[in-house]
Amino acid sequence: MAYTIVNSYIPTSLHPLKAPYTMVPEYITIHNTYNDATAANEIAYMTRNTTVVGYHVAIDDKQAIQAIPFNRNAFHAGDGGKGNGNRKSIGIEICYSKSGGPKYIAAEENTVEYVAHVLKQYGWGIDRVKWHRDWSGKKCPHRIIDEGRTQSVKDRIAERLAELSNPLQQIAEDEREVDEMAEQLPQTQKDDMRALLKRAHNEKVFSVDHTSKVDTMTRGQATDLLISYVARTK
Structure with missing residues (x-):
């Protein structure tokens, strides 16, 4: 946390x-x-x-x-x-x-x-x-x-x-987290992200329609967009 x-x-x-x-x-x-x-x-x-x-x-x-x-x-x-x-x-x-x-x-x-x-x-x-x-x-x-x-x-x-x-274990965990953030989204998460981004664009939360980026989007990129979405809809 x-x-x-x-x-x-x-x-x-x-x-x-x-x-x-x-x-x-x-x-x-x-x-x-x-x-x-x-x-x-x-x-x-x-x-x-x-x-x-x-x-x-x-x-x-x-x-x-x-x-x-x-x-x-x-x-x-x-x-x-x-x-x-x-x-x-x-x-x-x-x-x-x-x-x-x-x-x-x-x-x-x-x-x-x-x-x-x-x-x-x-x-x-x-x-x-x-x-x-x-x-x-x-x-x-x-x-x-x-x-x-x-x-x-x-x-x-x-x-x-x-x-x-155990700093070596911590380094390994940090590297594993970095690797995971570089992975592409699984299909179900792609579908969810595409729907969310479409709604965000329609509701003018985002001025740009990001849905075309979903197929090649990494977990890290998706996380960044989600943080922006949450911040703008508070």
């Missing part, structure tokens, strides 16, 4: 309340927000409320927004003022967990990618990934627990970490 990393740190004036201790992180703790707010709205609410509760990063289907630096603690794990969850772990909230659906699926996939990169950054293994439940017993991340996917989500993170840690 594609997402944007955004640094939107809380004011240092809030550190005494939200992030009072320096921290050398040792773990990553994953949460579900239990609502349907965006990452930006989650961060905004955390910043303006007057409780000590906080976390480091909120992730939705489009953004991973960091609000507290990883060298400061955050009270997100429910294990007290001296607990390892609150004092030694990076707290990450996955958005849209209340209702689930496509946005939540995308947010979770972005979290898998983000957590794998943080693990690689610190030279950690999957054993450093914890659930909120591990620290305090709270049923969080609720959706992952309710759906019985605690192990499968960790497996996905571990698999992505292995890919990031």
Whole structure:
């Protein structure tokens, strides 16, 4: 999944309340927000409320927004003022967990990618990934627990970490993706693309009729046209 990393740190004036201790992180703790707010709205609410509760990063289907630096603690794990969850772990909230659906699926996939990169950054293994439940017993991340996917989500993170840690494998995958983008479309996709381009021309989304190009069109060229079509019909 594609997402944007955004640094939107809380004011240092809030550190005494939200992030009072320096921290050398040792773990990553994953949460579900239990609502349907965006990452930006989650961060905004955390910043303006007057409780000590906080976390480091909120992730939705489009953004991973960091609000507290990883060298400061955050009270997100429910294990007290001296607990390892609150004092030694990076707290990450996955958005849209209340209702689930496509946005939540995308947010979770972005979290898998983000957590794998943080693990690689610190030279950690999957054993450093914890659930909120591990620290305090709270049923969080609720959706992952309710759906019985605690192990499968960790497996996905571990698999992505292995890919990031093996640059030769990553290069091979990148080359394979490039090769696939150079392939011509199969016949059924040609038919679909021809119909879409015809409609786009008739509706004046495209000023040029591109249907004559479909027979020799590559996946990459088709993708470029689809991106343009989506952008112009928003």
